[in-house]
Amino acid sequence: MWLACARSGVLALADYRASLHHVQFCTRFYGGLDRMQDLLPKSEGLRERKRQETLQRITEAGLKSFIARGYEETTLDDIAAAASISRRTFFHYFKSKDEILLAQLDNYAQSIKASTVENASAGEPLDVAREALLKVVNGFEEPQMSAIARIMRQSKALQVRRGMANLQFEKALYEGLCSLWPGKQRRDGLRMVAMVAVGALRLSVETWQQDGKRPLAKYLRDAFKNLRAEIRATDS
Amino acid sequence: MWLACARSGVLALADYRASLHHVQFCTRFYGGLDRMQDLLPKSEGLRERKRQETLQRITEAGLKSFIARGYEETTLDDIAAAASISRRTFFHYFKSKDEILLAQLDNYAQSIKASTVENASAGEPLDVAREALLKVVNGFEEPQMSAIARIMRQSKALQVRRGMANLQFEKALYEGLCSLWPGKQRRDGLRMVAMVAVGALRLSVETWQQDGKRPLAKYLRDAFKNLRAEIRATDS
DNA sequence: GTGCATATTGCACTGAGTGCAACAAGTCAA
DNA sequence: TTGACTTGTTGCACTCAGTGCAATATGCAC
Incomplete structure (x- = not known):
């Protein structure tokens, strides 16, 4: 039986x-936002x-x-x-039902951090962030991402949790950037860059999910261009 | 009895x-993110x-x-x-326990939208957004905001919900900006501006709550300066 | 007052999540 | 292999958020 x-x-x-x-959902898990156990080494x-x-x-x-x-x-x-x-x-x-989904996204947070360090040569922080995100985005396993995204949009509770995942991304990116620019005086700026970059990611994913004919990376590049244009135009 | x-x-x-x-918590309520009833007119x-x-x-x-x-x-x-x-x-x-807190923040979303329209003369979108947020921030009723913020940091579930409130702010700001620049071709840029501005707000509130000696408005101004500096330095 | 709409309440229910204590299974050494 | 130790699994009873329903109470307009 x-x-x-x-x-x-x-x-x-x-x-x-x-x-x-x-295939191959989640070969590795880190247990979500605050992992309940460290599953990696042993x-x-x-x-x-x-x-x-x-x-x-x-x-x-x-x-x-x-x-x-x-x-x-x-x-x-x-x-x-x-x-x-x-x-x-x-x-x-899992600590809760939604962690099944969150754990998926947590893998991407890890990728973002790693990818940031690898793209150290891209230039200024925002350039590094852009290249790092583009790289991660290109590595998305397509059907899996869409499936998760679709589920996430089903319930308000999950959309909220999804927002949390973006904060994870932001944190990962920030940590990556901090390791490239260790100076303390730059911290606030890096925080800002991480926030803006993840914001660009968020907006692109949104657009992509709505009328996604083009690949996500395209939307992401556009978002960064838009960003620059709008802030350039600004006064003080 | x-x-x-x-x-x-x-x-x-x-x-x-x-x-x-x-005094005067919540003289008016709109019932949170998706209000259950319209309480305003009658x-x-x-x-x-x-x-x-x-x-x-x-x-x-x-x-x-x-x-x-x-x-x-x-x-x-x-x-x-x-x-x-x-x-x-x-x-x-209330639809749920946390809506007691969310309803408070919802009031600020209304203020943001209104304030945006009032500051139409500030210049480019990001300038308008900055001035609008500064105005709202100056109107914060101090002990109330701090109290709510403190509660919000208690539980993870609430932090998550708090993130949702930021999305509300972003939406409000975006709508305000859209009414000032009705053209469709500018939409993506305005969306970006709203995102960035609320991000700046978020970072300032964070800093302010940690080592808040100075008024929140100061931190907010700094955040916008940082933003501009970082994005100016960028390549493509 | 009467009739209608809306508010309040109790009750029974579902489903997430926790604490506990018994039991099963893996591990390691002798 | 056996036995001691650790870690994993399970059932049970519990708390609490949230919902559906049907009865009752309250405000309102005529």
């Missing part, structure tokens, strides 16, 4: 992959392997159900059942 | 006013007057308890009891 349960979980998983034409042993498997089962079950039936309509009991764990165990993997 | 209850409510209210050195009659009184009782009870015992620790039963209504009735006034 337990075996049957596990098997149906695997089947559901395969079915899900096929139906959505994409990656060997049966225990850890099982944990990763469960994590993946939960995530896939959650995303699948969110897409199929909607976020609010999916209960934790549903997810737990589909992932072959108890409801109580769910909370040992 | 019911009278005793009502009287204690009034006493609590007076006590609250005295202890916080300020403002006469016993019924409406009672409604306003209840609204005020709820808000004061809520804020008082949030400050005294913390946001998470305050249950809706507490608030309802303190406001001399039933728990169920609470939901006829």
